[in-house]
Structure formats: structure tokens, C-alpha cells
Amino acid sequence: SALLARADELAAFTILMAALGIFVPVFCGVAMSLQDSAQGKLGVLSVFFLLSGLLMIAEAFVVWKIPGGCRTPEQMQAMERFSLKNLGEALLGAVKNRKFMSFVAVSMFLYLGWHLDWSLWYIAQVKYALLSEAQLSYFNAICSILQVFSLGVFARLNQKKSVHFTVCVGAFGLSLYPAYIQIIFSVPAAVRPWTFIGLCVTANMLEACLAMCLVQMLLEVVPERHRSLTVSLYTVLTTLSNCIMPLVGVRIYVALGSDLRAMRIFFLLEGVLRISAFVVLALRYRR
Helix, strand or coil: CHHHHHHHHHHHHHHHHHHHCCHHHHHHHHHHHCCCCHHHHHHHHHHHHHHHHHHHHHHHHHHHHCCCCCCCHHHHHHCCCCCHHHHHHHHHHHHHCHHHHHHHHHHHHHHHHHHCCCCHHHHHHHHHCCCCHHHHHHHHHHHHHHHHHHHHHHHHHHHHHCHHHHHHHHHHHHHHHHHHHHHHHHCCHHHHHHHHHHHHHHHHHHHCCHHHHHHHHHHHHCCCCCHHHHHHHHHHHHHHHHHHHHHHHHHHHHHCCCCHHHHHHHHHHHHHHHHHHHHHHHHHHHC
16 A cells, blocks of 8 residues: 555665664764864864765755656646645644644654753763763664664564554653663763663664654644645644753753752653653554
């Protein structure tokens, strides 16, 4: 069916992106670790950002050259135009669609807990788990390698059980991070980096399916009328969560004292939120 074909294509794309993310982070992390001074590390980082910018400019030209097909005057006339009227109709249609609003509520609850530690996660890695630049790059590379294999498993699981089951697996993976952090902070400092890598790669393998599943769940329930505009509005919601929740997380950490105890309490609170999201998704799947 069309849904299964789309799922296979999305899985293949996600696997390819994971494979491409293996080598560059390792190269950059090792190059930074070889520098003795902060100025040297910033120099290496600046070179990588410059190369990244140049490659993105080149990518823009490549995408510009991809043929997009031609539309007839009749098709151009039938194309939906953005207007306040269409925006209002899209909002009203979305609110009246119970399946769509149910997905929005559940997915945004998941995103709130997912995005909450995006700023603090790096602080936890470097300041408390004591990872070096090279170890951070090793962690990212191992995660990418394992995602290449796990995403293939999740693609088959989507076909066998449905994306509504697989997304529960991803939500469970997210809930493992706060528990792992408590363990990592409890072991001796000398072994914290490798304990972090050994534990957190397992959560990352499970988490990897979330983006793949959430896109397919959205496309299942988005209203046909003003479909593109409604998807755009949903994307705005997720972007707002990504903007606001990391700031909220930092505020909580600062209010708790900005120390190891504060970090422990923060991840305890986040764990409750993520486990709650997992339970909600599991109950939704059973229904």
C-alpha cells in the first residue's frame, strides 16, 4: 500500500542520514581533543563551521537544480494560496478533527519532555559526566552506527505492529535517559564517561524511531482540506516547544541551585514527565 511504501522510503532516508553522521563528528571531536588550549579548540571548531556553511551553500545550488516538474495553468489556478481566510479555515478544521487534535495533544506532551533538557544535556555530559570532545564524538558515532541497524528493525516493526506501537518503544527509550543519568552520577569520576557511553547508546537506539513514527502518525490524521497549511501549523507548535522548553529546563536547574544536586532533581522531574508520556502513548495504542 501507499502507507507501507512511504514508511519504507522514510526509513531508508533516516538510515542514510544516520550513516552520514558517523565520521564527521568523530573527526571533529578528535581534532579538538588534540588541541591543548581553548583558543586552539575554538580554531578547529571555526574551521568546521566554515566548511559546513560552504557545503550548505553548495547543497542549495544542488537542490535548486533538481527538476520539480511543470504545472498547467489550470493546476496553478487550483493551487492553495496562503491567506488569513485559509489560515482560519485550517485552524477551525484542525480543532474540529478529533483524531488530529488527539495526536497533537499526545505528541506535544511527548515533545515537551523531550525538549526540556536540550540545553542541560550538554552541561550534564561535560560538567558532570566528564566527557571530553573526543568521547562526545565517539558517543555520537556509536549512536549513528547503531541507529543504522535499529531503524531497519523499527521499519519492520512498523509494518508488523504499526507506528503506534513503535512510537511507544521510542518514548520508553526517552524515559531511560533520566534513570541512566542518576546511575552515571553515582559511579566514580574516572569511569563516568564510559559508563555514560555504554548506557546512553541503548536509549538512543530506542529513541531513534520517534521522528520516523511521528511523521507517519501526523500524515495519518491531518485533515485533507488545507493539508499543507495544517502541517505547517503543527510544525510551528513543535518549533515553539523546541525554543521554549530548553530555556525552561535551564531556569529549573538554576532555581534548584546549579549544582550536581540540582541536576539530579531536574532529571528526576524530567523522568516523571517522560514516563507519563510513555504511559499515555501506551494507553492510546491499546485503545
